[in-house]
Amino acid sequence: xxxxxxxxxxxxxxxxxxxxxxxxxxxxxxxxxxxxxxxxxxxxxxxxxxxxxxxxxxxxxxxxxxxxxxxxxxxxxxxxxxxxxxxxxxxxxxxxxxxxxxxxxxxxxxxx
Amino acid sequence: xxxxxxxxxxxxxxxxxxxxxxxxxxxxxxxxxxxxxxxxxxxxxxxxxxxxxxxxxxxxxxxxxxxxxxxxxxxxxxxxxxxxxxxxxxxxxxxxxxxxxxxxxxxxxxxxxxx
Numbered sequence: 666x667x668x669x670x671x672x673x674x675x676x677x678x679x680x681x682x683x684x685x686x687x688x689x690x691x692x693x694x695x696x697x698x699x700x701x702x703x704x705x706x707x708x709x710x711x712x713x714x715x716x717x718x719x720x721x722x723x724x725x726x727x728x729x730x731x732x733x734x735x736x737x738x739x740x741x742x743x744x745x746x747x748x749x750x751x752x753x754x755x756x757x758x759x760x761x762x763x764x765x766x767x768x769x770x771x772x773x774x775x776x777x
Numbered sequence: 778x779x780x781x782x783x784x785x786x787x788x789x790x791x792x793x794x795x796x797x798x799x800x801x802x803x804x805x806x807x808x809x810x811x812x813x814x815x816x817x818x819x820x821x822x823x824x825x826x827x828x829x830x831x832x833x834x835x836x837x838x839x840x841x842x843x844x845x846x847x848x849x850x851x852x853x854x855x856x857x858x859x860x861x862x863x864x865x866x867x868x869x870x871x872x873x874x875x876x877x878x879x880x881x882x883x884x885x886x887x888x889x890x891x892x
Contacts, residue, residue: 668822671820672819696878698880700882704850705884705885706884707783707867707882707883707884707885708821708867708880708882709881709882710879713879715878753818755820755821757821757880759878764809764826764828764871764877765811765823765826766880767823768813768820768821768822769820770819770820771818771819771820772790773818
């Protein structure tokens with residue numbers, strides 16, 4: 666089944682713990698993105714990667730880290746340095762030469 | 778850099794009534810414009826897009842949006858809404874300065890359709 670898979674759908678963590686959100690795609694898209702969604706604030710870009718082994722900070726990168734070792738995978742780590750990590754996280758891909766992005770189903774992270 | 782403004786955070790409407798969701802953008806470069814829809818606890822789905830050509834674009838489920846360059850707007854309209862249209866709608870822009878590879882989103886408008 667082709668698409669973008671984010672796992673898990675719901676994630677609970679204790680404050681101070683690092684947590685990694687998974688994003689896998691089998692669409693052969695070059696660019697991958699992580700967005701954070703909070704009520705009333707829309708989507709804000711955390712990190713993006715246009716090719717393997719390269720990534721750039723988005724607008725709210727502090728407290729987050731990523732890697733892009735494979736074209737198919739772009740995991741996001743929410744570190745303990747992120748002051749307010751509870752949010753809905755969306756992964757997206759963007760194929761070269763195509764105008765729109767494609768989104769996964771999201772991971773809702775709750776830090777208690 | 779681009780920015781997108783969706784002034785209405787929530788729009789309540791009765792079933793079968795018309796609706797308009799407003800979107801204004803700012804940019805100093807050429808842009809592509811998009812409307813995405815999000816149902817609860819799901820990702821975003823593309824509703825329609827403007828790239829070039831005809832300023833009026835339509836979706837398969839009856840929505841349409843008109844690109845107005847002079848007013849820097851891309852408002853979304855539907856002449857008769859259904860209960861199933863209840864969702865959050867996001868306007869987004871990408872610019873030629875990033876090779877149209879980076880989307881900037883508005884804060885979203887929640888459309889609430891009641892019987």
